[in-house]
Amino acid sequence: MSITGKNIRKSFGDPSIEVLHGLDLIINDGEFVSISGRSGSGKSTLLYILSTLDKPSSGEIEIDGLNPYELSSHDLHEYRNKSVGFIFQFHYLLPELTALENVLLGPRNLGLQEEYKKRAIELMEEFEIGDQAYKFPSQMSGGQQQRVAIARALIMKPQYIFADEPTGNLDSITGLKVMKFLQKINKEDGTAIVLVTHEPDYAAMAEREIYLIDGKIASRDLDAHV
Amino acid sequence: MLYLAFRQMLSRKKQTLLIFLGVSFGTMIYIVIAGLQFGFRSYLYEQLLNNTSHVLITGKEGDIVEKEITPRFFGENEFVRWLIPPQGKRSESKLENPQSWFDRLSADPDVVAFAPRLSISGMASKSRHRTNVNITGIIPSRQVKITSLEDYMKVGSILDLSGGGNKLIVGSGVLKELGAKVGESINLSTGLGESRPFKIIGLIEMGNEQIDKVMVLGNIRDIQTLNKTPGRIGEITVALVDIKLSKEKADKWSLYSNDNVESWDEANAQFMQMISIQDIMRLVITGAILLVAGFGIYNILTIMISQKQKEIAILRSIGYGPDKILELFLFQGLMLGFGGGLLGIGLGFVINLFMESIELSMRIGKSNHLPVSYDLSIYITAFAAAQIAAAIASYLPARAASKLTPLEIIRSEMG
Numbered sequence: 001m002s003i004t005g006k007n008i009r010k011s012f013g014d015p016s017i018e019v020l021h022g023l024d025l026i027i028n029d030g031e032f033v034s035i036s037g038r039s040g041s042g043k044s045t046l047l048y049i050l051s052t053l054d055k056p057s058s059g060e061i062e063i064d065g066l067n068p069y070e071l072s073s074h075d076l077h078e079y080r081n082k083s084v085g086f087i088f089q090f091h092y093l094l095p096e097l098t099a100l101e102n103v104l105l106g107p108r109n110l111g112l113q114e115e116y117k118k119r120a121i122e123l124m125e126e127f128e129i130g131d132q133a134y135k136f137p138s139q140m141s142g143g144q145q146q147r148v149a150i151a152r153a154l155i156m157k158p159q160y161i162f163a164d165e166p167t168g169n170l171d172s173i174t175g176l177k178v179m180k181f182l183q184k185i186n187k188e189d190g191t192a193i194v195l196v197t198h199e200p201d202y203a204a205m206a207e208r209e210i211y212l213i214d215g216k217i218a219s220r221d222l223d224a225h226v
Numbered sequence: 227m228l229y230l231a232f233r234q235m236l237s238r239k240k241q242t243l244l245i246f247l248g249v250s251f252g253t254m255i256y257i258v259i260a261g262l263q264f265g266f267r268s269y270l271y272e273q274l275l276n277n278t279s280h281v282l283i284t285g286k287e288g289d290i291v292e293k294e295i296t297p298r299f300f301g302e303n304e305f306v307r308w309l310i311p312p313q314g315k316r317s318e319s320k321l322e323n324p325q326s327w328f329d330r331l332s333a334d335p336d337v338v339a340f341a342p343r344l345s346i347s348g349m350a351s352k353s354r355h356r357t358n359v360n361i362t363g364i365i366p367s368r369q370v371k372i373t374s375l376e377d378y379m380k381v382g383s384i385l386d387l388s389g390g391g392n393k394l395i396v397g398s399g400v401l402k403e404l405g406a407k408v409g410e411s412i413n414l415s416t417g418l419g420e421s422r423p424f425k426i427i428g429l430i431e432m433g434n435e436q437i438d439k440v441m442v443l444g445n446i447r448d449i450q451t452l453n454k455t456p457g458r459i460g461e462i463t464v465a466l467v468d469i470k471l472s473k474e475k476a477d478k479w480s481l482y483s484n485d486n487v488e489s490w491d492e493a494n495a496q497f498m499q500m501i502s503i504q505d506i507m508r509l510v511i512t513g514a515i516l517l518v519a520g521f522g523i524y525n526i527l528t529i530m531i532s533q534k535q536k537e538i539a540i541l542r543s544i545g546y547g548p549d550k551i552l553e554l555f556l557f558q559g560l561m562l563g564f565g566g567g568l569l570g571i572g573l574g575f576v577i578n579l580f581m582e583s584i585e586l587s588m589r590i591g592k593s594n595h596l597p598v599s600y601d602l603s604i605y606i607t608a609f610a611a612a613q614i615a616a617a618i619a620s621y622l623p624a625r626a627a628s629k630l631t632p633l634e635i636i637r638s639e640m641g
Contacts, residue, residue, distance in 0.1 A: 077546070082545070086540070092537060096236070101233075105540075
């Protein structure tokens, strides 16, 4: 069970500028990997390709041995629904729904919101936002909103969590809290986490760090980078 | 997605209410305008059909010929050489061979009934009071089968004219002009000879002042005698099993003789043209209102979609496919159309009830109220128009939203 990228290249614009230059990497099941690098190094682009939100210009992606781009639209959306959780820098909560309803968005897509309600409340309590369940995003702090977004990403017990600068919009204390949550999820639930961050301290909290320089992998693990 | 769509609508109460009212207003206007137009139309159709029925067979207006005029003025044996020969059109028409029409119509299975008539212009008088009238000679038993004249009788019955005997049914306006009452006698003359006394045995009120002021009905034999044209039939009105057959039958029958055969809509072509203009006006007004409401839905959804890009991105990344995003926004438009349409139907119905309840100082048909139609087709058309306007107006932005990929949105958000 893994995500494998072979010779991944990605170009943008016309004339095209190559952002990723033939990357090879594997994200193993249950692994906590951080992708860091300077701005424009291609870390978010790599994350979106690994998470199926974007396609590489060339090269191959295999998820558990399958090419996601050969899946039907329905199967791809089901994969995203059941196996993947996203956490973005901006929490992207739906303002007209309560925190609990936001967490249950994934199950609602399958008509399973009632079945998952108990788990949603448990997750929210675990993230210390149990008392916020029936509040709207506008009534919550930025840190609380981001924790709702994390609970939303975890509700379906996904195999992979893709987090793009999840602490980028938070103060250092709340940011650290979020990182600890991610570590906990990884350890306790065995959820593989791919984290993009430009914060070296947070990158270092992962089991393995991938450091990108100008679209190339500079080091494959923490030791090598150091 | 219905739930999410509903929640999103509720979160924008003011905008939702405005568009909701816009759609309702469009639907309501259609129902009110169409209700009044169709109500008036049914009344006018009835009036027209009372006069022409489905098909009207009339004699061709012949030219005045010298040979026919001379003996009337100078006797049969007089030789007259006209310096300026008489010319012009006859003031009345007659059917060349009415019996052949009776035979043909009696044998036609599409004919429910037919009624021969003789209509002439004349003068009614009582004491010193005189008034011009249109005198129609009818066969009462036949006439009641093809028109609803009996419904407009205020005193007596059309059938009271059966058997002749110089009896008349007159319009309420004629009585007023002459200062006469039912049961009294009046004199009728046609200008061809002396006047004859007739007894008023009935009163009819069509609700149209112009008609009621000149309408005089008598037994056809009495009127033929008055006109000194025994046996003459001026026209035959024909009722068919289906009004839609009128044109087809009229065209076919017109091939059989030189007489004029017109379907009711041909005979009232000007009126039908007016109806077409009314239809166009109604559709233009309602179309404009629904267009404005449709644009409202379109604009609101377009603005909302541009404001909700982040939410669309997260829904897409969670696994909500393009079809679900399309549904999310389409449902909002459709809900506005559905709710607005229902409210519009309710409002339109209530306003029509109110309009109908207003008492007028004049009579229109059988009552002094505005004729309003509550035909189901009006309500179905209004509701369907609201749904179609809402569906088109919401589909376009919803489709655009469904085509957004999560990454495009995220990249644009990140700047």
